[in-house]
Amino acid sequence: MTNNADGDAIVVENLRVVRGARTVLPGLSIRVPHGEVVGLLGPSGGGKSTLMRAVVGVQVVAGGRVTVLGEDAGSPALRHRVGYLTQAPSVYRDLSVRHNVGYFARVLGIGGDAVDRAIAAVDLTDHANARVENLSGGQEARANLACTLVGDPEVLVLDEPTVGLDPVLRRDLWELFRRLAAAGRTVLVSSHVMDEAVRCDRLILLRDGRVLSDSTLPELLEMTGAVDAEQAFLALIDAADAADAADAAHPAEGDGLGGAA
Ligand SMILES: Nc1ncnc2c1ncn2[C@@H]1O[C@H](COP(=O)(O)OP(=O)(O)OP(=O)(O)O)[C@@H](O)[C@H]1O
Numbered sequence: 001m002t003n004n005a006d007g008d009a010i011v012v013e014n015l016r017v018v019r020g021a022r023t024v025l026p027g028l029s030i031r032v033p034h035g036e037v038v039g040l041l042g043p044s045g046g047g048k049s050t051l052m053r054a055v056v057g058v059q060v061v062a063g064g065r066v067t068v069l070g071e072d073a074g075s076p077a078l079r080h081r082v083g084y085l086t087q088a089p090s091v092y093r094d095l096s097v098r099h100n101v102g103y104f105a106r107v108l109g110i111g112g113d114a115v116d117r118a119i120a121a122v123d124l125t126d127h128a129n130a131r132v133e134n135l136s137g138g139q140e141a142r143a144n145l146a147c148t149l150v151g152d153p154e155v156l157v158l159d160e161p162t163v164g165l166d167p168v169l170r171r172d173l174w175e176l177f178r179r180l181a182a183a184g185r186t187v188l189v190s191s192h193v194m195d196e197a198v199r200c201d202r203l204i205l206l207r208d209g210r211v212l213s214d215s216t217l218p219e220l221l222e223m224t225g226a227v228d229a230e231q232a233f234l235a236l237i238d239a240a241d242a243a244d245a246a247d248a249a250h251p252a253e254g255d256g257l258g259g260a261a
Helices: 048-056 097-108 114-121 137-149 167-182 194-199 217-224 229-249
Strands: 008-019 022-033 037-041 063-068 082-085 155-158 186-191 202-207 210-215
Touching: 008 048, 008 186, 022 048, 022 063, 022 186, 022 202, 022 210, 037 048, 037 167, 037 194, 048 063, 048 082, 048 155, 048 186, 082 137, 097 114, 097 137, 114 137, 137 155, 137 167, 155 167, 167 186, 167 194, 186 194, 194 229, 202 217, 202 229, 210 217, 210 229, 217 229
Parallel strands: 037 186, 037 202, 082 155, 155 186
Antiparallel strands: 008 022, 008 063, 202 210
């Protein structure tokens, strides 16, 4: 079900975030359509995690506005409707997978077979009673994801959910994200792995806190003449570098890409 007039599940307008002495996001605007898998890609330090933190309402922001499902990010009304997977695992390693997922279910007031369904969704049923400390790294990552899924949130914000996973597990998780979107969930997912771009409905390429492009993969390839997402992204970075260099050489001639404080 669409929750705001234009069908965007997440709307970020002119978001400005300062962390320490650094302006991480100088004034970023994006929209994430309802029911799509949107990939957030870009080099390390570009601001992907910071943007995701703002979307789930745990980031102090210096300006702009972020709304999710028509509500201000982080508002209590969104608590059960937005799931957030952080990069660092947030499971208790001395508890079993089932106890961990059950704990999150209880916090959300969820009963029934939700715990078993979340564990099955990440293919950990055979390890449901194993303590997390006895799992492999990939299994631990999936246990963490099961905790995020257990409330069946309408919006999922997943910070590098496939990092460190083998190709088969990565494929399986992307199929899960696609199924979630097909069921009307919205998935904002970050990745360093450019070949995962083909799995996304839209791609947002972020670098130095700025959106280099926001398009479908076919649009991106057509725009850049590249054969794949990685080549396209590198072409966009080169173009942005050239624009920055031109701005620096001629500071009085317009603000180009370099105008943010
Ligand atoms: N706690 C913090 N205090 C100050 N600066 C921070 C903090 N966390 C991150 N930053 C800075 O914010 C910028 C963006 O970091 P962020 O983690 O959002 O990038 P990212 O694109 O998610 O990177 P990665 O792909 O490596 O996770 C970086 O320059 C980083 O140094």
